[in-house]
Amino acid sequence: MIHRRQFTLAATAAFAPAWALAQPVPPWAEVLAKARGQTVYWNAWAGDDKTNTLITWVGEQVKARHGVTVQHVRLKDTAEAVTRVVAEKAAGRHRDGSVDLIWINGPNLLAMKRQGLLYGPVVQALPNARYIDTRRKRSNVIDFTTPVDGLAVPWRMAQIVFIYDSARLRNPADLPRSAPALLDWARRHPGRFTHAEVSNYMGSTFLKQVLLDLVADAALLQQPPTDASFAQITTPLWAWYEQLRPLLWRQGRQFAANGSAQRQLLNDGEIDITISFDPYEAAVAADAGLLPASARTFTFSKGTIGNTSFVAIPYNARHKEGALVLANFLIEPATQARAQDIKQFGNLTVLDLGTLPPADRALFDQITPHPALVTPAELGTPLLEPHADWMTRLAAEWTRRYTR
Numbered sequence: 001m002i003h004r005r006q007f008t009l010a011a012t013a014a015f016a017p018a019w020a021l022a023q024p025v026p027p028w029a030e031v032l033a034k035a036r037g038q039t040v041y042w043n044a045w046a047g048d049d050k051t052n053t054l055i056t057w058v059g060e061q062v063k064a065r066h067g068v069t070v071q072h073v074r075l076k077d078t079a080e081a082v083t084r085v086v087a088e089k090a091a092g093r094h095r096d097g098s099v100d101l102i103w104i105n106g107p108n109l110l111a112m113k114r115q116g117l118l119y120g121p122v123v124q125a126l127p128n129a130r131y132i133d134t135r136r137k138r139s140n141v142i143d144f145t146t147p148v149d150g151l152a153v154p155w156r157m158a159q160i161v162f163i164y165d166s167a168r169l170r171n172p173a174d175l176p177r178s179a180p181a182l183l184d185w186a187r188r189h190p191g192r193f194t195h196a197e198v199s200n201y202m203g204s205t206f207l208k209q210v211l212l213d214l215v216a217d218a219a220l221l222q223q224p225p226t227d228a229s230f231a232q233i234t235t236p237l238w239a240w241y242e243q244l245r246p247l248l249w250r251q252g253r254q255f256a257a258n259g260s261a262q263r264q265l266l267n268d269g270e271i272d273i274t275i276s277f278d279p280y281e282a283a284v285a286a287d288a289g290l291l292p293a294s295a296r297t298f299t300f301s302k303g304t305i306g307n308t309s310f311v312a313i314p315y316n317a318r319h320k321e322g323a324l325v326l327a328n329f330l331i332e333p334a335t336q337a338r339a340q341d342i343k344q345f346g347n348l349t350v351l352d353l354g355t356l357p358p359a360d361r362a363l364f365d366q367i368t369p370h371p372a373l374v375t376p377a378e379l380g381t382p383l384l385e386p387h388a389d390w391m392t393r394l395a396a397e398w399t400r401r402y403t404r
Helices: 009-013 028-035 049-066 079-092 107-113 128-131 179-188 200-216 218-222 227-247 257-267 281-287 322-329 333-340 358-365 388-404
Strands: 039-045 069-075 101-104 153-159 161-165 273-276 297-298 306-312
Touching: 009 161, 028 322, 039 049, 039 079, 039 322, 049 069, 049 322, 049 333, 069 079, 069 107, 079 101, 079 107, 079 179, 101 107, 101 322, 107 306, 107 388, 128 322, 153 322, 161 200, 161 218, 161 281, 179 200, 200 218, 200 273, 218 227, 257 273, 257 281, 281 297, 306 388, 322 333, 333 358
Parallel strands: 039 069, 039 101
Antiparallel strands: 101 306, 153 306, 161 273, 161 297
C-alpha cells in the first residue's frame, strides 16, 4: 500500500541515508559531453507494438544526434525494474546500477519516490522542460495525488474517452455524457455496453470514472479512503451499478478481458460504446482496420480522468547523463508532435502548445486530422486521478459484491 505523504526534498534530507539525498544535475553542456558514448538501459513495458516502435525510433534519433545508444529492456510489468533497483539498494550497490531509465507512473513511481530511489530533481535541468504544461495538465506534476517534485519527466498523457460507431448511433445529441445519462442510455439499449474485467486496469478505471462523475465533491477522492469514508462516498456508485449491471452485455455475467477485447466487441458489432484511456485510440484503430471508419469519440461533460506517463532515473543509474539526454529528447516539441500524429504513434502531448515558438507550434498544426478525434475543447481539462487506494478498494469491493 502507498501511504499518502507530502514529501519535500528538504524533509527527505532530514532522515534519508546519503545515497537517497538530492543529487544535483550538472550543467547541460557537461551532461551532453558525458552522455556521448553511453548506453542507456531504458526499462519500459513492451506490451504495445506502436510504443515499442516509438522507442526504437527514439533510440535511432538520440544515437544520431548525441551518440547515445538506447537499449530497450522489455518489461511485462514495471514492477520488475523497481524490484531490481530495490534489490541493488539492499545489496549496497549505490553506484553503477543496471537500470538507467524507467517508464513509470502510479504506485511504482510513488514507491520509488517514497523510498528515495530516484535521481534528481531533474525536470528543471532539461532545456525542453519549459514547454511542459503544468497548469492545465496537472497530472504532469501530481501523480495519483502525490507531487512528483521534478523527480520524473512527463512524456505522454492518457485521458478517459468513450468510443462509438456513428453508423449505428447516428445522433450525437443522444450520446450519454454523464454516468446517470449512461444508465438511461443502457435502459434504452440493453446489452449494448460493457466494461473490462475489474481485475484489469480498464475495468477498475471505469469504476473510478463513474465515482468521480457521481460524487458531490471530487476533492474527497484526493484523500486516502477510510472504512467510513469509502462506505459513505461509494454508496451512490453501487446504487447506480446495481441498476446498470443487468443492462450490460451478456447481462453483466461476463466481461471483456481488457481494453483491446472491448474494442473488438465494438468492431464486431456486439456493443455500441466502449471506454478507452487513449483519446487517439479510435482514430489509430480505424486507420489500422481494427475499428470501422465510422468510429467516433466523445467524453463526459464534467470531464474525465487523465494521467501522465513519466520516465525516471534511479538514484544509482550508471548512465545518468545519457538518460537525461533521452528524457529531454522525449519532450522536445518535434518529438512530441511526431508522437501525437496518428500516422505515427498517436500519443497525447504533455506540452503546453501556447508556450511553443511558432515553428514548433506549426508542427502540431500540421498533424494529420481525423474525424474520430475529439478537439482539445471537447476533451477539456483532465481530472486528477483519485488517490491510488481508491482503485484498490473499488476493485476489492466490486469483487466481493459481484463475484460468486
